[in-house]
Amino acid sequence: MRASRVIHGSSEEQDDACLRWFGSSFSRGRRLGGLGLGRDLHVATGLNLCPLAHAGRGAATDVVDGFRLDRGFQLINANYPELRKLNVINEIEFVEAPRAISISIEGKESFLGDPRKHLTSALDAQTGSIRQKLGLLGYLARSPKSGESVATQLLPLGRTYDRVLRPFLTGVFLTDPSDVEGSVGKEIITSFVTGRPGLPAGGAGDLAAALAKRVKKLQLNTRIEAVKDGYLKTNKRSSKIEFDALIIATDMTTAAQLLDIESVPPQVGCTTWYHVPNYSPSEHPYLLLDGMQAGPVVNSLVISNMVPSYAPTGRHLVSTTTIQRASESEVRRHLAAMWGTSTQKWELIAKYEIPAALPLARVGNRLANNVRISKNIFVAGDWRESPSQNGALKSGRRAAETLIGQRF
Secondary structure, three states, X not given: OOXXXXXXXXXXXXXXXXXXXXXXXXXXXXXXXXXXXXXXXXXXXXXXXXXEOOOOOOOOEEEEOOEEEEOOOOOEEOOOXXXXXXXXXXXXXXXXXXXEEEEEEOOEEEEEEOOOOOHHHHHOHHHOOHHHHHHHHHHXXXXXXXXXXXXXXXXXXXXXXXXXXXXXXXXXXXXXXXXXXXXXXXXXXXXXXXXXEEEEOOOOHHHHHHHHOOOXXXXXXXXXXXXXXXXXXXXXXXXXXXXXXXXXXXXXXXXXXXXXXXXXXXXXXXXXXXXXXXXXXXXXXXXXEEOOOOOOEEEEEEHHHXXXXXXXXXOOOEEEEXXXXXXXXXXXXXXXXXXXXXXXXXXXXXXXXXXXXXXXXEOOOOOOOOOEEEOOEEEOOHHHOOOOHHHHHHHHHHHHHHHHXXXX
């Protein structure tokens, strides 16, 4: 058995706090930073513009022995408004995910899907009554209320919340829904209901690559040591980068350090485990949840069933997410219970530890959304909008539009 890859998001990605400036921008974990910057800034000719970002973070894919391993499990919602504005999905081979999930409940597997396609799945009492499931429609129809947690707003849905929505949303927010501001959560939940989730056939990194192609000038592997008045101090000998305007679309911690921002939201993390099973534990392409939340696994998916190109022909790949510290043996035991099969012969080929994957919008607080730091310095990232891919992209667009509007 080969040795598995263990990748720590904070150390490998930051590379001694290495800040690479990148014509468009990528960020860490699930964040896509200011990916919309490249296109929008091209119209601002005549300015010495300098967008800063960690290149390839988050929306990145490694290939190991023919298996495609995204750096952190993530689905891309092709219906996100910002992605539609960028019109980039048509540039990649996008594989849609089924609009259904499986739920492991006391050793048995239940199924719940979009009622327009899987109407009878709503009849399964293990995932809640019809009335409780219809209650989700009422929740979506109501105006969001600030100052309450997502959990408080969804608790009236009873078993549907406890066994389906709570474990599912824990994987979305990377924390229990009781920790998340209800108005922020409502926006993200609505996007799932109206969404078109999926993955590029070549891995999540294909999205980043497609956007990077639109950028006319890239400078990689340059560490920025300080932001000065009108220029950046780099690690290169006698090198500095002058700018008329600067957009920082790095991760939150790096941006705060460079700009001396004192107040930043807390962050939540996750670990993604990739196993190669000796045989596929399931033939279906659905995300599997533990409705009883009886172990460290938040969700698991035979990702090669959903996107066959993620594994070599005749092989299978299982992607699993945890948010609490857990040993591999604990993860294996929980997976065995969820999938209803032995996991002893599953080979762990990679483990991605991402301690700061998403900003946390705590109850009673929304994330700061101002993108201007000073007259000619701006920031972008999901921590300036909402903890989602769409939030990251929107903040990048707003930063670019604010800068352009200021200059022209």
